[in-house]
Amino acid sequence: MRRAMYVAVAVASAIAVIPAGATTTSTGTGAPSGAHYDLNIIGVDKAKSSSMTGSNTHTIFVPLSGSCKINLAEGDFQVLDGNCTDGPSAFQLPNPDPGNTGTTVYSVYARALGKPGGSSTTNTCFTDTSSGSTYCSIYTMVQTRTTSKSSFTNVSQDLLYVYYCDTTTGKIVRDSLFDNPMYKYYWDYTNNGLRLAQLRFYPSVQTTVAAPGSAC
Numbered sequence: 001m002r003r004a005m006y007v008a009v010a011v012a013s014a015i016a017v018i019p020a021g022a023t024t025t026s027t028g029t030g031a032p033s034g035a036h037y038d039l040n041i042i043g044v045d046k047a048k049s050s051s052m053t054g055s056n057t058h059t060i061f062v063p064l065s066g067s068c069k070i071n072l073a074e075g076d077f078q079v080l081d082g083n084c085t086d087g088p089s090a091f092q093l094p095n096p097d098p099g100n101t102g103t104t105v106y107s108v109y110a111r112a113l114g115k116p117g118g119s120s121t122t123n124t125c126f127t128d129t130s131s132g133s134t135y136c137s138i139y140t141m142v143q144t145r146t147t148s149k150s151s152f153t154n155v156s157q158d159l160l161y162v163y164y165c166d167t168t169t170g171k172i173v174r175d176s177l178f179d180n181p182m183y184k185y186y187w188d189y190t191n192n193g194l195r196l197a198q199l200r201f202y203p204s205v206q207t208t209v210a211a212p213g214s215a216c
Contacts, residue, residue, distance in 0.1 A: 035202075035203065039060070039077075039201070040197075042196055043120075043195050044085065047063070061084060062089075062191055064194075065191060068087075068189055069186050070084060070187040071089070072185040073090060074092070074177075080092050096160040096177055100174065103207070106202055107201070108160065109155065109199070110198065111151055111152045112197060114145055116145050116147045120190060122187050123140050123187070124161065124186075125186055125187075125188050126184060136164070138163045139158045143197045145195070155199075162175045172212050173212055
């Protein structure tokens, strides 16, 4: 049975996300131009009383301080449950890489907005329903709101894949979202005062991500 373990940051930082495929032009904010789906993850001081299930908004409310779980389901882009202050929320998105080839069919860009000083981290994880084991990626999306102009960065590798160590082989394994029907995927969102993490999903932009197989 495979067992997960955390890998040093030095290993993770040695591999970069490389935009590929469709030619794009920048909007001046670091994001491509063209059609996209917006998702706003908003940090709030007080828990929301509404469940926001099936509201089909473009917003998920999360604690301003603390962690919450955003469950992921396969389908067209849609917020299924926008309240992550009363328990797990839910977001639906298409399969980003059918066949786990390492090249996405769409890309995700993110930036931090709101009052300077806040930050958040997001890990992509899955639970293997056949064993109950949970694996989280060695790559983490980190968003920090500084006093400088906020720009988008490509976070496709962070949010659309789980890279973890198979301790049986001693190699890094790559798993794309929804690649295995036995896995329940989610984002583990930890907030440290960030008011707004803005995500943009670009259907016409591909990203080539790190290959698996390197030593843990």
